[in-house]
Amino acid sequence: xxxxxxxxxxVSVSEGALVLLRCNYSSSVPPYLFWYVQYPNQGLQLLLKxxxxxxLVKGINGFEAEFKKSETSFHLTKPxxxxxxxxxxxxxxSGGGTSYGKLTFGQGTILTVHP
Amino acid sequence: xxxxxxxxxxLITATGQRVTxxxxxxxxxLSVYWYQQSLDQGLQFLIQYxxxxxxxxxxxxxxxxxxxxxxxxxxxxLSSLELGDSxxxxxxxxxxxxxxxxxxxGQGTRLTVV
Numbered sequence: 224x225x226x227x228x229x230x231x232x233x234v235s236v237s238e239g240a241l242v243l244l245r246c247n248y249s250s251s252v253p254p255y256l257f258w259y260v261q262y263p264n265q266g267l268q269l270l271l272k273x274x275x276x277x278x279l280v281k282g283i284n285g286f287e288a289e290f291k292k293s294e295t296s297f298h299l300t301k302p303x304x305x306x307x308x309x310x311x312x313x314x315x316x317s318g319g320g321t322s323y324g325k326l327t328f329g330q331g332t333i334l335t336v337h338p
Numbered sequence: 339x340x341x342x343x344x345x346x347x348x349l350i351t352a353t354g355q356r357v358t359x360x361x362x363x364x365x366x367x368l369s370v371y372w373y374q375q376s377l378d379q380g381l382q383f384l385i386q387y388x389x390x391x392x393x394x395x396x397x398x399x400x401x402x403x404x405x406x407x408x409x410x411x412x413x414x415x416l417s418s419l420e421l422g423d424s425x426x427x428x429x430x431x432x433x434x435x436x437x438x439x440x441x442x443x444g445q446g447t448r449l450t451v452v
Contacts, residue, residue: 255438266340266428266443313381318437323393324369326441331350336395 225250225316229329237337242301244332246288246314249295256297257315257326258288267313273297284308309336341365342444344429350450359421359447363410363431369393370412371432371441372404377427387412388435419451 230245248254255274259267266334271282278290288299297314315326341364351357353446363370373382382395387406398404406412416423426448430441 259438259443266342266445268340269440269442272440323386323388323435324432324437324441325371325383325386325394325396326438327383329381
């Protein structure tokens with residue numbers, strides 16, 4: 224079985240500060256990892272995905288994530304937060320067996336950006 | 339706009355009733371997924387179809403059923419509704435049914451059971 228743990232249900236940063244959202248995964252097979260963002264009253268939008276091609280993955284809106292197998296982590300970062308980054312972020316894992324692309328999500332991290 | 343269309347956006351119904359949620363996938367996508375998002379359970383996978391056939395099943399209740407039609411749209415049927423079924427139901431679609439394929443989500447249907 225696969226699982227994802229997002230450390231910190233709420234993260235608060237100042238505008239211009241570094242954003243770091245933590246994600247650890249558990250998987251018995253090589254995982255595929257995703258970060259999605261959900262703005263209020265909207266669906267989920269893909270930020271980036273790791274599919275084993277490169278450990279450092281760049282996504283949209285200046286976000287990137289690094290896959291670290293030794294730490295079973297896939298943390299999301301952005302060098303400088305913008306007010307428009309305020310949203311809920313979800314880490315998800317897929318892969319192996321009969322998963323057929325279904326995603327197992329973490330509990331989400333709400334990012335607040337202060338002016 | 340992800341290209342995935344869900345209707346209706348909001349639904350309010352009484353306990354014991356039955357509702358149908360509809361999803362039109364992105365053009366060209368063969369795989370459709372249904373997820374439930376609630377405050378206590380988070381985002382949970384319900385069921386997946388690929389080109390009309392059921393592919394994978396999550397913790398979907400027996401009161402819930404789904405299907406994917408020849409034109410690839412999908413419907414999620416929820417019956418004998420309970421207060422606890424109130425949630426946001428998302429549909430997602432992808433071009434393939436492989437784990438490395440990104441899924442595109444609709445805006446969801448917010449179901450309120452009263």
